Amino acid sequence: MAGISLFDAAKACLDMAVLDEKVALTRDFAEAFGRGEIGVPQDAPPPELIRMPGRPARPRLVHPRDVPKRGLGSREGRAAFLHAIAHIELNAIDLAWDAVYRFRGLPADFYFDWVTVAADEARHFLLVRDRLRDFDHDYGDFDAHNGLWEMAEKTAHDGMARMALVPRMMEARGLDVTPGMIVKLQALDDQATIRVLEVILREEVAHVAAGSRWYRWHCERAGVEPRERFQQLLKEYASGYLRGPFNREARLLAGFDEDELAVLKHLSEQIRKTGRLLHADT
Numbered sequence: 001m002a003g004i005s006l007f008d009a010a011k012a013c014l015d016m017a018v019l020d021e022k023v024a025l026t027r028d029f030a031e032a033f034g035r036g037e038i039g040v041p042q043d044a045p046p047p048e049l050i051r052m053p054g055r056p057a058r059p060r061l062v063h064p065r066d067v068p069k070r071g072l073g074s075r076e077g078r079a080a081f082l083h084a085i086a087h088i089e090l091n092a093i094d095l096a097w098d099a100v101y102r103f104r105g106l107p108a109d110f111y112f113d114w115v116t117v118a119a120d121e122a123r124h125f126l127l128v129r130d131r132l133r134d135f136d137h138d139y140g141d142f143d144a145h146n147g148l149w150e151m152a153e154k155t156a157h158d159g160m161a162r163m164a165l166v167p168r169m170m171e172a173r174g175l176d177v178t179p180g181m182i183v184k185l186q187a188l189d190d191q192a193t194i195r196v197l198e199v200i201l202r203e204e205v206a207h208v209a210a211g212s213r214w215y216r217w218h219c220e221r222a223g224v225e226p227r228e229r230f231q232q233l234l235k236e237y238a239s240g241y242l243r244g245p246f247n248r249e250a251r252l253l254a255g256f257d258e259d260e261l262a263v264l265k266h267l268s269e270q271i272r273k274t275g276r277l278l279h280a281d282t
Helices: 006-015 019-034 073-100 107-135 147-154 159-171 173-187 191-222 224-236 248-253 259-275
Strands: none
Touching: 006 073, 006 107, 006 224, 019 073, 019 107, 073 107, 073 147, 073 159, 073 191, 107 191, 147 191, 159 173, 159 191, 159 224, 173 191, 173 248, 191 224, 191 248, 224 259, 248 259
């Protein structure tokens, strides 16, 4: 690890296409950073634009509407569900490392938070992948979409937008839907999958909270009112992803406030009724 910077470590993890190596590098670099063996240079050159992180040849990436919907009642349906979660967790590793690599000159706590998130997401990926293998499948066996990384590309120029729209909007969706999935799995008595989802749900609250914390930090630095700007960013970037219901308890723990939750509910109902967001304030 001697001589490597945190930005070099992040880039190495982003570039790695071999899954086991990506996970191992993430773990090793996170531990080394925690021991103080990897520094954050103050004079690093600007980051490269990463069009796509290193990924294995499979799964095939398709439009979200072309990912088949399967029920949980069959083994194949359960495997497809676990594969979708594994895909989210793999993306989350890269998203955390990209936040580290992309945004420079920030407080040390920013880098600590997102290195910690990367390590957590790597552990989540392994948990889900191990459970997927119990169903005689592995990562890559089902089609997936690239929506999470596409949002990372759209927000590569703006740390405020990245924090608002990746952790606080796209990843926070997991806080909303996971409890319902756990209820369905309880009806199937799938305790092994439930245990995995409970770990992920509990720890994702802290990850979304990191997004909330650094979104508000960016707003304060820019002199921007965070609730109003969050609504603007949702309308600008994210109308296609905004839908309720929202997990009020988990989102409050993750740094949302009641006003933001009211806005999310209002906007999602607007989309449900009209099929679009109205851009005039209502």
